[in-house]
Amino acid sequence: MTYKVLVLDPVSEDGISELINHPNYQVDINTGLTEDEIIKIVYDYHAVIVRSQTKITEKIIQHARSLRVIARAGVGVDNIDIDAATKLGVIVVNAPDGNTISATEHTMAMMLSLSRDIPEAHKELSEGVWNRSAHKGVELYGKTLGIIGLGKIGFGVARRAQVFGMKIVAFDPYLSDEKAKESEIEKMEVDEISKVADFVTVHTPLTPQTKGIVGESFFENCKPNLRLINVARGGIIDEADLLTALKEGKIGGAALDVFEEEPPTEMELLSHPNVVVTPHLGASTIEAQEKVAVSISREIIQILENNTIIHAVNAPRISENISKELKPYINISSHMGSVGIQLMKQPPNEIRLKYHGDIAVDDTSMLTRSFIASLLSPHFGEGVNIINALYFLQEQDVTYKVEKKGKTKGYNNYLEVELSNNEENLVLGASVLDGYGERIVKVDEYQVDIKPTRHILIINHIDRPGVIGDMGVILGKHSVNIASMQLGRSNEGGAALLSLSLDSAVSNEALEDLQSIEGFKNVRQVDLQL
Template identity: 80%
Template sequence: MSYKVLVLDPISEDGIKELLNHPNYDVDINTGLNDSEILEIVHEYHALIVRSQTTITEEIIRHARQLRVIARAGVGVDNIDINAATKYGVIVVNAPEGNTISATEHTLAMMLSLTRNIPRAHKELSDGTWNRGAHKGIEMYGKTLGIIGVGKIGFGVARRAKSFGMKIVAFDPYLSDEKANEADIEKLEVEEIAEVADFITVHTPLTPQTRGIVGTSFFEKAKPGVQLINVARGGIIDEEALLTALDNGTAGGAALDVFTEEPPTNTALLSHPKVVVTPHLGASTVEAQEKVAVSVSREIIDILENNTIRHAVNAPKISESVNKELKPYLNIASHMGAVGIQMLNRPPSEIKVKYHGDIALDDTSILSRSFVASLLRPHFGESVNIINAMYYLQEQDVTYKVHKGGKAHGYNNYLEVELTNSEESLTLGASVLDGYGERIVKINDYQVDIKPSEHILIINHIDRPGIIGDLGYTLGKNDVNIASMQLGRSTEGGEALLSLSLDSSVSDETMEELKTIKGFNLLRQVDLSTT
């Protein structure tokens, strides 16, 4: 079969030579088209390749009747209507690994520019002013570099910074002790990094957990004169908090390649004398552009000819062909992932998934993927889905095992997960009960009956008289209504597990107040509103 590919933005032709030279592909390079011009021709094509210039709207996707793949030759996909692509069954792929070296090197370039005042000195001298005494720099040698987010780019920065004689401290929820020791990296919490680091660079996705992770409270703990670098995503460093820190001297400088709004409009930050800025150039090298072009070219071929998908950023709708026995378990598998990651202090280094009953006879991979995607999403954002979940898991060196067995006592079908890290372990069991729907039926050694809802409070406590009254009073006076409550205990007067479904979330202040109740050993708020 012959496939037609339309390249809508300038891209490395060396990078797409596999497509250009492939006998089954007819490639048209037609850049600079407006929406109406694209609409006239897009119905002919099976795949589109874009960078950041062209926006792929729902109208374009709807008119592209043969379209199966939209490939973004880069990482960000803000210019593609992901929901519309999913709605019409079009796979959206990107090239998340192609810019690793470029982003790593740009981070070091920004650090060097910042420490030696290179941009400002260059401008003054090129304007005819010799002002050598005004640009005394600082050395990186012997300083401490804090890295928030230690994926491939973060590790690349760490290795290169060590060659400058820097000490490396880092935070990443998936950074294992073994990997940290091998790389001579000291693992710290974010607030600990603030206290000891002379330089801080961020390399995480932008998620609700990482948005503003370097913000006002961070700067309150920060070492005076700390230098900040962001070549990852705008919003990880709170721009207003950074501006305040620069003005009051808490921060000694900042080098920014990305911004909360792009093009940026925060002129006070852009023109600040302590700030070095570049217009999102982290991936802008000849080599990176060739790598991303090669990556998406190969992915298009794999999808169209082999139905193999690696870097999808959207998940197709669940097909009607999915076994009817499995469909009711998709939601509970997803909810178990969300519950599990919110109950642990740290992400798991080992995962065991067990299937029992009739579902164990089926291909349960889609359930496993649904569970893993939900587990990873708080740390990696909405780009994680059932297609690429196992790839993300493998990238984090998490051990993963699946076991299938006969029927579990009391359940026709039963799903259990064991999550383990170096400090803790958690077991969750679930089933779908006829007439009652999905239920979490086990938490560690406790038999429970929890119907997943948006807001859940889970408490491990000593079974003493009055403890539930203290809980109800505290929630009530803070306007938190209990929808349902379920108690499981081991022995009278021993430990018990209490689960509550609530009508609203519990504020941080109320959570701190709850922690003062005598006998509470563990207190976890679980939010399932986005699963």
């Protein structure tokens, strides 16, 4: 069979030579097309390759009747309608590792340019102005570099900065104490970094949790000579708050390669004398472009010929050969991951999954992947799914173990997961009950019966008369209706756990009021995407 591949954006031809020279592939390079022009020719292609210029819309995917793979020669997939691709069974892949060195080196280049005022000095001298006294820089040696996000690029920056003699402090929810110590990095929260760092660079994905993570409150506490670098994603640093901080002299400067809107339109920020800017050049090296092209070429071949997927950024449809009996356990596994990560203050560094009963005989990899994908999604966004969940987990040095046993007392099938880090340990148990559906039946040592719903409240407390009434008064005051409630307790008057299904979310003010009830020790809200 001959597979047809359409290249819609300029990519390294040396990088895709494996496809071009492969006897089973026909590669057509046709760049600069409009959506309508693509629709006219895409119908019989099996794979499409893009960079960032061409948008792959739902309309294009709908007309590509043979399409199995959309490959992005790079990391970001903002120009691809991933929901439409997933719905239509098209796998979207990227090359997450190809630009690691390029982005790392560009971060260092931006940091050095910012510290020595190189762009402004170059501009003046090229215009005939010799003004040495106006460009007094600062050394990197002896300074403290704060790194927010310690993936491969973050660690690459840390290692290079240490060679310059910089002290490294960092925030990453998955950075273990052992790895930090081994790497001579001091773990800190983001607000702590703002108080001690001379330079700060961000290297996280853009998710609801990381959007604006460097913003007004960060600038209120930072050193007045702080210099910021962003070669990751626009939006991690709040541009409006950054401009205000620059105008008010709260920070020393910023070096930006990425922006909330690209091309950017906020010229006041771009033209500020203390700002260095480049047009999203983090991955723009000859070597990086070749690496990403090689990566996606090989992955296209693996998918089309062997159904092997390494770097998918969307979850494929669940195959029809998965039994009907197993599907609800996939759902409850996903819900357990969401509940688990929201009940813990910090992400786990160890995961233990136990499968009991008939499901232990089946292939449980889909359950494991569904659980881990949901567990990781608050920190990694839509980029993590059941295909690449284990890859992400491995990158964070989180260990996981799977145990399979016979039937457990009271349930035909039972799932249990234990999550632990240096300070916390959480146990969740779940099953699918005949006639009742999915249920979380255990939280730590407490037996419960929690149906996964949109809004759930979990409360550790001391079992005393009147505590339920006090809680009801507060929820009523904040117009929150209780749909159902379960109480688990160890003994009368002792430690207990309340679980409530609610019709709406609980505000932060209401949570504070609940926390003030005598005997309430830990009030946690869980929101599920159903």
